[in-house]
Amino acid sequence: MSSSRKLSVTFHLTHDCNLRCPYCYTGAKVGRHMTDEVATKAVDFSLAEARHQQADHLEIVFFGGEPLMRLQQLCDVADQFLERAEGLRLSFKLSTNGLLLNETTRRALAKRKVYVSVSLDGDPATQEQQRPTPNGRPYADQLAQMIPEWLEWNPCMNVTTVVTPAVADRLDQSVGWLVRQGFSYISIALDFSADWSAASMARLEKSLNRLAETYVRWHRDGRKVFVSCFDSRIQSHIRSNETQCACSFGLREFSIAPSGRLYPCVQFVGDDVGDSQYRIGDILTGFDETSRLSLHQQAKGDKSECGDCSLSGRCSKWCACINWTSTGRLDLASPALCHYEQMLIPIADRIATELFKKRNAHFIHRHYNPSYPVLDFVENLVIEERTQRDHERTTHAATTES
Amino acid sequence: MSEPRTQPPLKVEPVRRYRRPGYPTSEDFDPAVLLAHPYPFSSRFRTWVTTFGASSLLCSWVGAEPPEANGLENPLTIAKNGLPYRSSPFGTGMPSYISEDLARQVIERVFREAGYELKQGEQYRKGDVVFTTSGYDPGARVGYVWGDWESLDRRDAIIDWSTPKLGEAEIKNLIKQEAQDPAACSAQLERLAGQLKRMDPEGKRTKAIDEAMARKSVRGKAETLALILDEIQSEEGDERISLEEMKALEERKNGEHDFIAVINRYDLRFASHGWDRDLHEKQMKARQIENEDERRAALEKIEKEHAAKGLKELEEAVSDYLSWARSQGLQN
Numbered sequence: 001m002s003s004s005r006k007l008s009v010t011f012h013l014t015h016d017c018n019l020r021c022p023y024c025y026t027g028a029k030v031g032r033h034m035t036d037e038v039a040t041k042a043v044d045f046s047l048a049e050a051r052h053q054q055a056d057h058l059e060i061v062f063f064g065g066e067p068l069m070r071l072q073q074l075c076d077v078a079d080q081f082l083e084r085a086e087g088l089r090l091s092f093k094l095s096t097n098g099l100l101l102n103e104t105t106r107r108a109l110a111k112r113k114v115y116v117s118v119s120l121d122g123d124p125a126t127q128e129q130q131r132p133t134p135n136g137r138p139y140a141d142q143l144a145q146m147i148p149e150w151l152e153w154n155p156c157m158n159v160t161t162v163v164t165p166a167v168a169d170r171l172d173q174s175v176g177w178l179v180r181q182g183f184s185y186i187s188i189a190l191d192f193s194a195d196w197s198a199a200s201m202a203r204l205e206k207s208l209n210r211l212a213e214t215y216v217r218w219h220r221d222g223r224k225v226f227v228s229c230f231d232s233r234i235q236s237h238i239r240s241n242e243t244q245c246a247c248s249f250g251l252r253e254f255s256i257a258p259s260g261r262l263y264p265c266v267q268f269v270g271d272d273v274g275d276s277q278y279r280i281g282d283i284l285t286g287f288d289e290t291s292r293l294s295l296h297q298q299a300k301g302d303k304s305e306c307g308d309c310s311l312s313g314r315c316s317k318w319c320a321c322i323n324w325t326s327t328g329r330l331d332l333a334s335p336a337l338c339h340y341e342q343m344l345i346p347i348a349d350r351i352a353t354e355l356f357k358k359r360n361a362h363f364i365h366r367h368y369n370p371s372y373p374v375l376d377f378v379e380n381l382v383i384e385e386r387t388q389r390d391h392e393r394t395t396h397a398a399t400t401e402s
Numbered sequence: 403m404s405e406p407r408t409q410p411p412l413k414v415e416p417v418r419r420y421r422r423p424g425y426p427t428s429e430d431f432d433p434a435v436l437l438a439h440p441y442p443f444s445s446r447f448r449t450w451v452t453t454f455g456a457s458s459l460l461c462s463w464v465g466a467e468p469p470e471a472n473g474l475e476n477p478l479t480i481a482k483n484g485l486p487y488r489s490s491p492f493g494t495g496m497p498s499y500i501s502e503d504l505a506r507q508v509i510e511r512v513f514r515e516a517g518y519e520l521k522q523g524e525q526y527r528k529g530d531v532v533f534t535t536s537g538y539d540p541g542a543r544v545g546y547v548w549g550d551w552e553s554l555d556r557r558d559a560i561i562d563w564s565t566p567k568l569g570e571a572e573i574k575n576l577i578k579q580e581a582q583d584p585a586a587c588s589a590q591l592e593r594l595a596g597q598l599k600r601m602d603p604e605g606k607r608t609k610a611i612d613e614a615m616a617r618k619s620v621r622g623k624a625e626t627l628a629l630i631l632d633e634i635q636s637e638e639g640d641e642r643i644s645l646e647e648m649k650a651l652e653e654r655k656n657g658e659h660d661f662i663a664v665i666n667r668y669d670l671r672f673a674s675h676g677w678d679r680d681l682h683e684k685q686m687k688a689r690q691i692e693n694e695d696e697r698r699a700a701l702e703k704i705e706k707e708h709a710a711k712g713l714k715e716l717e718e719a720v721s722d723y724l725s726w727a728r729s730q731g732l733q734n
Contacts, residue, residue, distance in 0.1 A: 308416065
């Protein structure tokens with residue numbers, strides 16, 4: 001476990017979004033934004049809480065709706081943190097659908113070192129099926145043009161893919177498509193609020209098995225690809241003797257809604273209207289500690305239905321968001337998650353065993369070399385620097401010619 | 403706030419028993435494995451580091467040896483393929499080696515699926531390295547040799563008690579033997595002459611061998627036979643691949659971009675082991691099929707089933723070889 005004390009605060013800058021993903025948990029897409037006044041107070045609140053918790057690392061995540069619809073505010077908030085966070089290590093993250101991630105936006109984000117993760121559900125057909133625009137306008141061509149630009153800007157960009165029962169059988173194709181575009185860091189997230197059945201899980205399992213074969217082939221070909229569902233389960237075995245860091249649900253992480261109200265995690269903000277049993281305060285009056293602690297205890301309590309499950313230390317049943325969206329309760333483990341983990345962990349273990357027995361260097365260093373994060377970082381830095389230089393050279397040449 | 407949807411029909415079902423995975427935890431892991439398999443920096447990174455002259459520093463930081471590109475290994479090196487092959491005229495429990503036909507089907511399929519067009523029986527010639535390949539794509543400069551009794555050089559790649567040797571030591575022994583037991587010495591020389599004639603089935607050297615045996619002294623006979631043996635083996639050498647030539651290929655002395663996989667028929671990774679009663683009975687039954695084509699097909703099917711594991715290993719080894727070769731500069 002890291003000895004660093006980190007506080008993670010999510011700024012929900014707006015409820016609005018330029019897409020209408022049916023599985024989205026952030027509530028109705030309306031034009032309610034965080035005001036500048038609330039944003040400034042939220043910065044004050046976050047810094048005060050970081051100091052109160054004696055955190056040495058403050059992570060700010062920009063979220064929405066679609067946070068890039070509030071780019072100016074995002075930059076203002078980041079600048080305020082940079083100006084005022086003395087003695088605190090700061091990191092910024094952004095989750096976006098990418099449609100507004102043009103060159104101007106990228107420059108603004110790069111200036112503030114905001115790490116960008118895009119949400120793409122796969123090839124254009126899957127993407128438009130799962131993530132339509134409000135008026136149904138197609139945007140596959142736009143994405144096809146933008147993806148190479150994003151990857152030229154950051155070859156190590158993370159992409160999050162949401163899997164619903166409707167596209168469960170295409171997961172391997174979606175990931176394959178993303179890798180062919182040049183993405184190397186793929187996070188897979190199941191839509192646990194959906195009605196998963198044994199049949200849809202069976203389709204997902206077949207697709208995961210196909211993806212597993214491809215994952216092994218990538219390793220054998222020397223291709224560095226991270227697929228979160230496999231890599232995290234492999235790590236859950238390799239580090240089984242260490243205390244696993246799970247979310248702290250409202251204690252060392254929380255969300256600030258556009259209104260300034262506080263919630264324990266992103267999925268609980270929703271529409272942020274009326275009373276909510278999951279609200280834990282607001283930035284003006286502070287935390288409702290009773291509510292905060294009570295929810296934390298409900299979320300972190302033992303799940304009696306899991307009994308002495310042999311996979312207990314390796315599954316994600318600690319995630320209150322998953323359990324709540326799946327069952328409506330914080331203290332009940334998600335059946336869909338249980339089924340998913342029981343499929344996924346053996347697949348991950350099978351491919352890890354194969355790669356370890358073959359002494360695949362990529363696999364061994366990624367999972368067992370304590371210096372790997374540094375080596376990977378240095379390697380990526382060189383690749384980014386060279387890509388940037390090549391880009392500048394190309395841009396300069398084009399400018400000179402014109 | 404939208405409420406979550408209805409309960410899915412799945413249930414939480416604890417797993418009672420789960421087999422321990424076959425890869426170690428961080429506590430059980432042997433750090434020596436990291437040294438044996440250095441960090442697989444990408445070729446872009448290595449080029450960058452080389453440009454700034456830091457490669458030796460980096461190598462000492464991450465491992466003892468300069469890293470293989472992308473951490474891939476050549477699975478068909480001399481160190482791994484079991485050569486030289488030491489034949490044994492007898493013994494029980496010998497492994498069953500896969501047949502050339504089945505092996506070449508697998509090998510050539512892997513090359514074909516990787517996009518290479520192999521030509522059969524192409525001679526490979528680069529400097530002193532000369533041999534006949536089993537399959538070679540001259541455009542991509544990639545191919546393979548199926549290493550068996552016919553294609554491996556009997557001077558060093560096959561160590562066989564039946565291959566004649568007539569070096570200085572053997573000639574001295576013959577002279578010594580003549581003094582002690584002239585009849586035995588004479589019989590030995592006759593055997594050597596017979597072996598040489600069998601190695602020269604076209605009979606091009608029969609006259610030379612007879613003339614050698616007609617010489618008066620044992621030394622004269624032995625030295626002349628030695629010259630003839632050397633000639634035959636040198637001629638074979640242009641067809642067969644020797645260990646020295648394999649080493650040259652591994653070191654890629656003859657050009658950075660030539661890739662010839664030497665696949666040893668006697669490689670135990672591809673063999674199936676032990677006598678199998680079930681297999682034997684199936685083979686006996688198949689041999690009774692009257693129709694020749696059906697008999698051959700049935701025997702091949704049986705062999706394929708028996709050799710399935712070895713064939714899979716072979717397929718993976720060839721595929722891994724091509725992956726490694728691509729990381730070393732082989733074109734797609």
